[in-house]
Amino acid sequence: MNAPGQPAKQGARSLDPHLRRYAARTAGMTASEIRALFAVASRPEVVSLAGGMPHLAALPMDSLAAEIGDLVATEGLVALQYGSAHGVPELREQICDIMALEGIRAHPDDVVVTVGSQMALDMVTRIFCDPGDVVLAEGPSYVGALGSFAAYQAQVVHVAMDADGLVPQALREALAAVERTGKRVKFLYTIPNFHNPAGVTLAVSRRAEVLEICARHGVLVVEDNPYGLLGFDGQIYPALRASDPDNVVYLGSFSKTFAAGLRVGWALAPHAVREKLVLAAESATLCPPTLNQMVVSRYLATQDWKGQIKTYREAYRDRRDAMISALEQHMPDGVTWTKPDGGFYVWLTVPEGIDTKAMLPRAVTQRVAYASGTGFYADGLGSRQMRLSYCYPTPERIREGVRRLAHVLEDEMQLHLTFGPTSGRAVSGPQGPSPDTA
């Protein structure tokens, strides 16, 4: 498994007769660690703390089924027909109402509906990044974003976070360092609220400073906010976009607040950028699925969507509580973790000498899975970290998963004390399975 941006193993590709035909960008396309875990996560005996699947059992499925059936019966000729690459107008208006909760004032014309916010991210990268351009991103950052950046051969420079999110001084230093190399920073990619994977939130007191630094350096801000309405105390932080409409592209999603399998997300962009996004989206998919946009629009119009978000929030809070209390109860000394007040994820750090990627096969043998930290860095870091998700398993399963993981870690730490590191802390290059899993 290789982090995005690292070359794929040559051995695996030498059988491919098309090898000489691929574009240069294709060399950087390697399977994400999370994708490789999907197969494992689906085995019922494994507690998967790896994926980011929302808790759909909280949805009123019968009522949704009736609405969707009625939608097709009454508006099928529109719902099943091509639409515009810009998106369904009614939905773009409703999206503006949702963003108003975070202090954003926007015109529906400046919203572009996309196939999940992943596509919005891909389109933003498509219109801004030439090969070799630099994107700044928190370290760690969302694995799917790193995949898009790699697909356009952008170079990722990570910026440090602490418990209050992105560190402004680290941002200043990263910008200065890149500027010294003569490369161009195209944008700062940031997840300000309930960060994936770090579980932290950018302090409100830092927000103006981050915006001011980016504006001063002529760097666009791409604000990715899929979890913003999932604060466990009902708190909603002001969007970066609310303070700086001209220099922020805001990405939103219905995947976590409604249903991921519909793949409906959006970008809100300054007007001129929005035009480019629509053209890029047209070349990518012609238009997002009309049916899905109308399903979301009708859901927002006919169902208690704010009540549903509250239901989700409470379920995730219970699961966060289960995970944090189990971590406190079971984890050996030397293991630390973040304590999110919203979103899906805890970011855990293990003692020096333990490599979470090397340990993963042993954890799966003990019927627990996680996402090892290296997938969330473009530069090979993260080998002492892992992301634990509490969004999908029940609280009982979460506690059992953490208990199993603690045992795996204890064994690993014991082995390390006895024999030294079981695998090196190499920052790059392939690593074979260790002897006890072969």
Add this chain to the structure above:
Amino acid sequence: MNAPGQPAKQGARSLDPHLRRYAARTAGMTASEIRALFAVASRPEVVSLAGGMPHLAALPMDSLAAEIGDLVATEGLVALQYGSAHGVPELREQICDIMALEGIRAHPDDVVVTVGSQMALDMVTRIFCDPGDVVLAEGPSYVGALGSFAAYQAQVVHVAMDADGLVPQALREALAAVERTGKRVKFLYTIPNFHNPAGVTLAVSRRAEVLEICARHGVLVVEDNPYGLLGFDGQIYPALRASDPDNVVYLGSFSKTFAAGLRVGWALAPHAVREKLVLAAESATLCPPTLNQMVVSRYLATQDWKGQIKTYREAYRDRRDAMISALEQHMPDGVTWTKPDGGFYVWLTVPEGIDTKAMLPRAVTQRVAYASGTGFYADGLGSRQMRLSYCYPTPERIREGVRRLAHVLEDEMQLHLTFGPTSGRAVSGPQGPSPDTA
């Protein structure tokens, strides 16, 4: 309006403060002529022969609504959840059954489900084309394909067609010409059946020759086949992929045989290429919408989809007949057109001196719209051509539209005889509106 690959007008972009930040590829992103016509086409008084919207009124909407409602009620937890970037396994099996009708033997593992075949095309271009690489395509070619090629800065070289489709000798000459320049041809993009926009079909007797030429030159074939099952006599031509599994990527779609608004298409690729496609798709949208894939899968499993294709075919045949007979009845001497035996489109050529792009505003004033030919070429040709679609309007509206169009052309030809060309036959560069529309 600019053809793909030409620079946008600077005047229109100078107000954009982000101008200096865009990637080089973004300069080539300009609104397609067909998109600009969508707004016009929606006005009820205009007969639009411009769009490619399928005739959804032929679908059994009540039955579909019941199936989709039942799907959400019984399988909502899967249908509304994330899936894999590869696609739903059951649907990939069914897709193999459909392709078997064209003589294709394929394994479901080698099928990648995409957000319409447009996304498949975009992913193929993503993994193969570096900036400056050459793609061969019929002249004219599908406007959406030209948009994707432009987004990856590929250079399109057109290959001539005649009434029997792509001309093998023209393909040989195009390959030789590109090879002399030292550029790399990455693939031949071809629509062998019921071509969009040309309305012709690659003669079966030419198919082995086209494959052999590409194989000899080490050039991949990308076979785009959205209309293959819509032959008006029920004829099905053997797919190129059926004869050369290792050197053809086949693209298919449910947009024309079922419902465009679901955005479900696919690529069938050689195994190693398929792996790259899945990774590329993951970076583009994470996964295609699960709901839409399951809707198509259930439709194929529970409804008479072959009967539905027959219904579509007969409706389109009636409309083709209406268009061809109206053309024969009304068009002035010197106008010629293709006679498709399947698909959606007629390609019409007007006498020298008439510019279809310059004429379009006048046609719209006379309440008829078409797609002018220049949008289907990357090199500025096509000013004497237009695409007429018969897929969406009723036969009666088609006849009325052709009648109106014939009058517009007659007036234009009369003006030309009296005053000379109303606008130059420039092969590139912006053209302002002519005096009588200002």
